[in-house]
Amino acid sequence: MRTLQVGLNWIGLPRQVTESRLRPHIVPRLSCWHTASALQPVIAEAPALTRATHGGTPAQKNECDAASTRCGRRPMACTRSAISPRKRAPRARPLEFRRALAIVVLAVQVACGGGGAQDGTATVQPRLASDTRPPIAVGLAPASNVLPIHLDHGPRGEAFNVPFVSVTICVPGTHECQTIDHVVLDTGSSGLRIAASALRKGLALPPVTITGDAAGADVPVGQCMQFASGHTWGSVRRANVQLGGQQGEALAIQVFDDFTGPYATAPAACSSSVALSRVLDANGILGVGLRRHDCGGSCEGETPLPIYFGCVEGGCTATALARSAQVANPVAALAAHNNGVSIQMPEVPLGGARSITGVLVLGIATATNNQLGAARVFAPDDAGFLRATYKGATYLSFLDTGTNSVRFPDPELPECGSLYCPDQPTPLSISVTAAEGQPQTIDFTLESPASLRVGTVGARIGGGGPATPHVNFGLPFFFGRTVHVAIAGAPTQAGEGPYWAF
Incomplete structure (x- = not known):
C-alpha cells in the first residue's frame, strides 16, 4: 500500500491514481455488508448483470436462506450473474464502476456457488465445511x-x-x-x-x-x-x-x-x-x-x-x-535487528489456500534466521522505484505487500472488474532492473479469482487494466520467496539501504 503525496519525490505516483489497494475484491463468506441494497446503484448501471435464483446445492441454498433472514434481505452473494466474468468489461466505463463490478461478480462466484458460465448455468464450488486443503x-x-x-x-x-x-x-x-x-x-x-x-x-x-x-x-x-x-x-x-x-x-x-x-x-x-x-x-x-x-x-x-x-x-x-x-x-x-526486515512466505498452489502463515523476521544478516544468502540486491532510484519491462514496455515498479494483487497493464488479458480473469492459469514474465545492474526475469502464474473455492484466503491473482501506469509487485509476488527490505541509511551485509533483495 504505497502512500501518495504530491511533491514527495520518492513516491512519484500521481494523486489521481484510484487503483484499489486493500479493497476486498473477493467476498469470502456471506455477510450483510454485501446486500443487494448496498450495491443497487451498481446494478442499475450494469444492465448485463441480472438476478437469478441461487443455483447451488440444497445445503448452500439453506445457507443463503438463513443469511436472507439474518440480513433482512437476500445477500448479493446469493444471486448469480448471466454474464461470464471472463468477458472484458467495457472500457468506456469509469474505473470506479469497474471496481465495484468486480465485487459484485466475485461475490457471485466465490461466496455462494454462483455460476460463471456465459449461458448462466451455475458452477458450484465446494463449501468451506468440506474444504480439506491443508494449511x-x-x-x-x-x-x-x-x-x-x-x-x-x-x-x-x-x-x-x-x-x-x-x-x-x-x-x-x-x-x-x-x-x-x-x-x-x-x-x-x-x-x-x-x-x-x-x-x-x-x-x-x-x-x-x-x-x-x-x-x-x-x-x-x-x-x-x-x-x-x-x-x-x-x-x-x-x-x-x-x-x-x-x-x-x-x-x-x-x-x-x-x-x-x-x-x-x-x-x-x-x-x-x-x-x-x-x-x-x-x-x-x-x-x-x-x-x-x-x-x-x-x-x-x-x-x-x-x-x-x-x-x-x-x-x-x-x-x-x-x-x-x-x-x-x-x-x-529497535535496539537490535533494526536495519530492515525479511519476509518469508510459503509457496501457494494454484487454486489458493484456506490457511497461509509466513514470518516477518526483523533485521537483515543480524542473526542466523535473516541471512541474505544468494538473494540479489535491487536498489531503487532516488524516487524509490525499480524499472520493470513487460511485453516490450518499461514501467516504474515497486514491491508492496499492502496490495493484494500483482498490478500491471495488459490489454490482452480478460478482465472482471479491476482484476484479470484468464480462462486458465496463465504463465507470465516481467523483467526487473535496479537503478544500476542487469535485469532479472521474474516468472509467475496468474489465475482467475472466479475459480477460487469458498474459504480461500490467498491466491495468485493480478489486475490493473491497460491504463495502469506501473508494475506493482503485490502480495502474490511474495509467495514462495524470501524478500528483504533494507531501510534507507541502515548498514547491512550488502551495503547501506535502501534496497530490496530476493
Whole structure:
C-alpha cells in the first residue's frame, strides 16, 4: 500500500491514481455488508448483470436462506450473474464502476456457488465445511526477532490476500500495554497506524505536540496521510512499540479515525479522498518500507507538505514537523535487528489456500534466521522505484505487500472488474532492473479469482487494466520467496539501504 503525496519525490505516483489497494475484491463468506441494497446503484448501471435464483446445492441454498433472514434481505452473494466474468468489461466505463463490478461478480462466484458460465448455468464450488486443503506455512523456529504473518478474512470478514501481524503498544514509562491483532504488514509505507476503534478505553497514549501561540502553549499534532485507496486522519501520539521480542521507545505513531477533542474536524487536505477505514478491513497498518519516516524532509522547513497539522478547538493548520516527531518506521527504532526486515512466505498452489502463515523476521544478516544468502540486491532510484519491462514496455515498479494483487497493464488479458480473469492459469514474465545492474526475469502464474473455492484466503491473482501506469509487485509476488527490505541509511551485509533483495 504505497502512500501518495504530491511533491514527495520518492513516491512519484500521481494523486489521481484510484487503483484499489486493500479493497476486498473477493467476498469470502456471506455477510450483510454485501446486500443487494448496498450495491443497487451498481446494478442499475450494469444492465448485463441480472438476478437469478441461487443455483447451488440444497445445503448452500439453506445457507443463503438463513443469511436472507439474518440480513433482512437476500445477500448479493446469493444471486448469480448471466454474464461470464471472463468477458472484458467495457472500457468506456469509469474505473470506479469497474471496481465495484468486480465485487459484485466475485461475490457471485466465490461466496455462494454462483455460476460463471456465459449461458448462466451455475458452477458450484465446494463449501468451506468440506474444504480439506491443508494449511500452508513457513517452518521457522520461534525467536525474539520473528513475528508470524497470517492471512485470513480480517476482522469484518472482507479481507483477501492481506498479510496480518500483531503489534503490542504501551504507554511510555508504564506497563499499560495492549496487543493489537490484524495489523496489515505493508512494505509500501513507513510507520505504525492504529485504528482508534481498536484501542481499549483508558490506554492514554500521550499526544505529540508543537509549540503554538506566543504564550508557548503546546498544540497537539494531527496527520492526514494519503494512500491509494483513501486517507488516514487522526492524532499523532507516542507509544512504546513491541515487535516480537524487540521494542522501540516512545515512537510517534498515528491513531487514525481519532476525532476526539482538537482532532474533531479533518482538514480540507483530507477531503479529496475517502477515509481508508471504509475499505480497510484491519485494525491498523505496520509500514516497514524503505524509509525511516513517513515524510522526512518534505515535512520540514518553511513550506511543508499538508501532512502534519497543529490542531486546536477551532480547527487544524498545516505545520512543519521535525523528523524526531514524525511517524517513524518502528523497525528503525529497535535496539537490535533494526536495519530492515525479511519476509518469508510459503509457496501457494494454484487454486489458493484456506490457511497461509509466513514470518516477518526483523533485521537483515543480524542473526542466523535473516541471512541474505544468494538473494540479489535491487536498489531503487532516488524516487524509490525499480524499472520493470513487460511485453516490450518499461514501467516504474515497486514491491508492496499492502496490495493484494500483482498490478500491471495488459490489454490482452480478460478482465472482471479491476482484476484479470484468464480462462486458465496463465504463465507470465516481467523483467526487473535496479537503478544500476542487469535485469532479472521474474516468472509467475496468474489465475482467475472466479475459480477460487469458498474459504480461500490467498491466491495468485493480478489486475490493473491497460491504463495502469506501473508494475506493482503485490502480495502474490511474495509467495514462495524470501524478500528483504533494507531501510534507507541502515548498514547491512550488502551495503547501506535502501534496497530490496530476493
